Amino acid sequence: MMPKGAMPTQPSQKRAKNFSEVALGFSKKQAVEEALRCPQPLKPEHSNRCPLGVDVFSFIRFIREGNLSAALEKIKEANPLPGVCGRICSAPCEKDLYENEHWSVAVRGLERYVADNVNQKIKKNSAAAFGENGGSGGRKVAVIGSGPAGLVAAHDLARLGYTVTIFEALHASGGVLRYGIPEFRLPKKVLDNEIMYIQSLGIKIETNVFIGQTITIDELFKSGFAAVYLATGSGVPVPLGIPGENLPGVFSMSEFLMRVNLAQPLKLGKKVAVIGSGGIGVDCARVALRLGCEVVVVFERSEEELTPQEQELKYAKEEGVKFEFFTKPLEILAGEGNRTRGVRCVKVDFADPHSTGEWKLVTVEGSEFVLDADTIVVSSGHKPNTFVSKFTDGLKVIDSGVFEIQENSFATSVPGVFAGGDAAIGAGPLIKAMASAKKAVLEIDQYLKTKKA
């Protein structure tokens, strides 16, 4: 594959000791060079590979022409969070940009280049400007949760002319983008700027409101909201289910990241073991490293199956995070004063025990060992946050843990209440959650148009 342009980074020795951004962004020269590597699509159907509908080829053409504000405008037609997505999107567009061709372009990096190098104009009175094209008469819609899905939905609803209030339970907005993503991957300043832009469209964000507890959904309708969109995300940690998981010194990845991101006190030891997979585990490991700990990531499967975004695993290794692949945790061991002293692990490997051609992971006999660690971070997955259903009559949650939604629709079991993002489609990539919010907005608009006030 023709490799895409690599972004300059902070030197690994230096960055392992600070929380500043790792990837530094393209220079003008690099960005233009990268943009020049992106010819226009051969077939029109290739022109839109972004789940969110960002017109990739057009905005890259503007970069080539040196017209960055036009490029930003183009991105923002579909995506109100270019600085965020330009950093942490899984960028499926890069893989699919040229079907059947071994060519890749750093679309994500270019998006970031645009977001970072154009002064995002905070529009004044733009809500009024938007109001004209919707004909929705400024009817009120409540968005629950200020994470990626909530922000996209609010933005798109405001564009259609609705008056939008976002309700957020935490004291700060941004959802997982704030409490879950480490500063060195997504600086809070970038997030703050994009939220400020969204607020400039006339969208109100009310923090410290737990819908269901502080205000019920019923009360929202009574106070004049015509529809409710639930974008409560999937921030509820799933336990690993091994003995010792509740010992002091064992954190869920959510608690660990939240304490660091929201500047809450955190008692760490010297040796940290991160148990689990995926990008979040790698994030936790790199955070712990920056806090001065020795870090080992324990992962039950192969390196190829550990699926952080490309680069992130490479960055983590360069910084000094150690990995134990094909290692299964069996038990977290208690030491003095019931504090964690390590993880009892066993090695696993692929085998075909019954010679049936079904290769699976089996434990390697006699390979048990104890991994010393005084702090454990469990990153074994997270599930949808549907707590609001506890306090809302008729709001159903299905077995898989998401809100019950009607087929081919985002309508929940309560009329006028829609759900989207991870809370409706399950935990997944950021861009999918954002794309689902876009679809739900069209549906909410349709619903409100047929149900005139």
Next chain:
Amino acid sequence: MNKILSKQIIATNTKRVEIASEVIARRAKAGQFVMVMPDAKSEKIPLAIVDADSKRGTIILIFEEAGETTKKLGALSIGSEIFSILGPLGMPAQMPTVSVVLCVGYGIYISQMLSMCKAYRKTGCKVVGLIGAKTKNSLILEARMRMACNKLYVVTDDGTYERKGFVSAVLPEIIKKESVNLLCAAAPVSMLEEISKITKERELKTLIQLNPTMVDGIGLCGSCRVKVEGESILACVDGPQFDAHKVDFSELTARAQL
């Protein structure tokens, strides 16, 4: 919003503040709590809603100035605003119908029992209170508890006020004398464990208020997990009230040292 309307010192290092918060006051039920951040840079901590007045639109919080955060909170002057208060949180306390309920509170934890006593009183049952403190100067809410309960027992560890003795020591006698059908308690974990042992022997249903560490209070961090009959339950969204006889106290004790 969140303006401090009044502030009093009610015992050694213990303060009571009345805060304007119409939305929380309107919905608060016995047994619920709020997450409080005195300023934008401080820790977020859970505090029980001691009392709520929906007409005035105010809530009462009581806290011991033990750590950095409670000291910051205590240092805020009347008229100033608290940076962040989220609530009401947690499930409202269960109110099983019984004829006699005994509400036990010790030290700062008495603040979690006042709303409970008031709520039980409304159900029409006889409410007996038992409150204790280390010493006379650290006893709180005695007058209010007297008003809320049909009968109140008071003990101090050192005998500087009323009867001398530990709450757990006088408990068996009171349970028998008052023909108690249900016990509710808020106290340090070690004392709750003792109480639970006493009531388990007597097959007396016991509901306790737990105070594990929390970061967000809305079910995301998992820090407040409590093992109940082998299953981890979050105190913030499913508690903070638990059936004492089902709680794994050894784990709770270990996690309380966090």
